[in-house]
Amino acid sequence: MKIHRRHFLAGLAAPMLAQSQESLPPWKPGTLDIHHISTGRGNCTLTIAPDGTVLMIDAGAQMPTEQQLVYYVPAYPDLTRRPGEWMARYAQRHLAKAGLEGIDHLWVTHFHSDHMGECKSDLPQSKKGSWKLTGVMDIAEQLRIGKIVDRGYPNYSYPAPLNDATMMNYQAFAKDSGLKLEAFRSGSNTQLGAVQKPQEFANFEVRNIVANGELWTGQGTATRQTFPSLAGLKPKDYPSENMCSGGIRIRYGAFDYFHGGDLCDGSNYGLPAWRNIESAAARVVGPVDVALASHHGYSDSTAPAVVRALRPRAFIIHSWDSAHPTMPALHNMLSEELYPGPRDIFATALKAEAKVAIRRLNQLKSALGHVVVRVQPGGASYEVLITTNADESDRVTARFGPYQSA
Numbered sequence: 001m002k003i004h005r006r007h008f009l010a011g012l013a014a015p016m017l018a019q020s021q022e023s024l025p026p027w028k029p030g031t032l033d034i035h036h037i038s039t040g041r042g043n044c045t046l047t048i049a050p051d052g053t054v055l056m057i058d059a060g061a062q063m064p065t066e067q068q069l070v071y072y073v074p075a076y077p078d079l080t081r082r083p084g085e086w087m088a089r090y091a092q093r094h095l096a097k098a099g100l101e102g103i104d105h106l107w108v109t110h111f112h113s114d115h116m117g118e119c120k121s122d123l124p125q126s127k128k129g130s131w132k133l134t135g136v137m138d139i140a141e142q143l144r145i146g147k148i149v150d151r152g153y154p155n156y157s158y159p160a161p162l163n164d165a166t167m168m169n170y171q172a173f174a175k176d177s178g179l180k181l182e183a184f185r186s187g188s189n190t191q192l193g194a195v196q197k198p199q200e201f202a203n204f205e206v207r208n209i210v211a212n213g214e215l216w217t218g219q220g221t222a223t224r225q226t227f228p229s230l231a232g233l234k235p236k237d238y239p240s241e242n243m244c245s246g247g248i249r250i251r252y253g254a255f256d257y258f259h260g261g262d263l264c265d266g267s268n269y270g271l272p273a274w275r276n277i278e279s280a281a282a283r284v285v286g287p288v289d290v291a292l293a294s295h296h297g298y299s300d301s302t303a304p305a306v307v308r309a310l311r312p313r314a315f316i317i318h319s320w321d322s323a324h325p326t327m328p329a330l331h332n333m334l335s336e337e338l339y340p341g342p343r344d345i346f347a348t349a350l351k352a353e354a355k356v357a358i359r360r361l362n363q364l365k366s367a368l369g370h371v372v373v374r375v376q377p378g379g380a381s382y383e384v385l386i387t388t389n390a391d392e393s394d395r396v397t398a399r400f401g402p403y404q405s406a
């Protein structure tokens with residue numbers, strides 16, 4: 001039903017370049033903002049719900065070595081601050097302009113450094129405790145946080161104890177920061193939802209879709225475990241960290257957005273079908289208006305089944321590596337065999353070499369900058385605005401839409 005409406009409305013959006021020097025107008029009550037922040041070092045998505053509830057999704061900060069830099073885009077705006085400091089400042093200034101303060105929910109999709117902050121020995125220590133400042137910890141150093149939701153609290157032991165340096169740093173923070181933490185509850189439509197004035201926006205919802213393989217059924221808050229018992233698996237066959245990633249759907253009236261962290265298809269090369277958790281999640285979510293390309297559009301993500309199920313009008317790729325996105329993922333996103341009608345694709349940054357290797361990257365609507373989805377009050381339409389990541393001016397460099405929510 002939704003599919004057909006989307007098909008007919010798809011042609012209404014006409015991309016339009018803004019020539020002005022205007023900076024992004026502040027969020028206003030009734031509007032839903034979804035900012036994909038481009039630091040070139042990890043994922044961070046800042047959402048402001050219509051009632052002013054602030055949800056930050058991930059605060060990634062990778063610290064590439066000299067040798068690894070060849071694969072990375074530059075750090076944005078520059079290297080004078082850590083990625084986590086830039087993200088905290090981004091959130092602070094946008095919230096201040098909106099008359100808001102602090103983050104209500106910080107959700108860590110999964111435990112990789114490009115989503116939570118890599119720990120290196122030369123990073124400064126927090127003034128608040130024994131952990132080092134990076135990613136999520138940098139956010140918490142600068143902003144009030146109502147609660148943190150992650151896939152591992154309180155034991156951080158699924159599918160096996162998580163104890164590398166980055167994870168131990170996060171766990172020290174989780175244990176000693178005094179902040180409220182909760183384990184992600186698949187199926188819930190309240191854990192990450194509106195907490196400021198929820199009664200005024202009954203048509204806004206954040207639905208927890210999946211984490212650790214536990215998948216919403218689409219009925220009430222019921223879930224089913226898609227991963228088999230670990231007792232029957234060899235450790236090498238355990239679900240990977242990316243397969244354990246969380247995913248959510250944000251709904252505002254007719255508008256739907258899917259964010260699946262680094263969900264992927266771990267069933268490649270003949271491995272069991274339960275490992276294809278990204279497709280299972282996409283089927284439960286169904287058609288959306290805007291989708292984040294899971295796992296940065298890497299080769300194990302954004303498969304035909306995913307693209308066919310989500311069929312978004314706009315794809316956003318959180319990208320910074322020469323393999324973000326890969327050619328098959330991009331071709332799937334562009335395929336009108338998988339679903340008809342136009343679609344626009346926006347990336348937060350692209351490596352120059354990727355544009356040479358993958359020619360069809362020239363079809364992206366934007367290849368650099370923060371990607372801000374701004375949904376109008378009520379959810380019937382939305383725009384995509386690109387703002388500069390070269391500095392902190394938040395100057396709008398391009399503007400697309402309005403698109404009709406389907």
Ligand SMILES: [Zn+2]
Nearest residue numbers: 112114262295
């Ligand atoms: Zn990632």
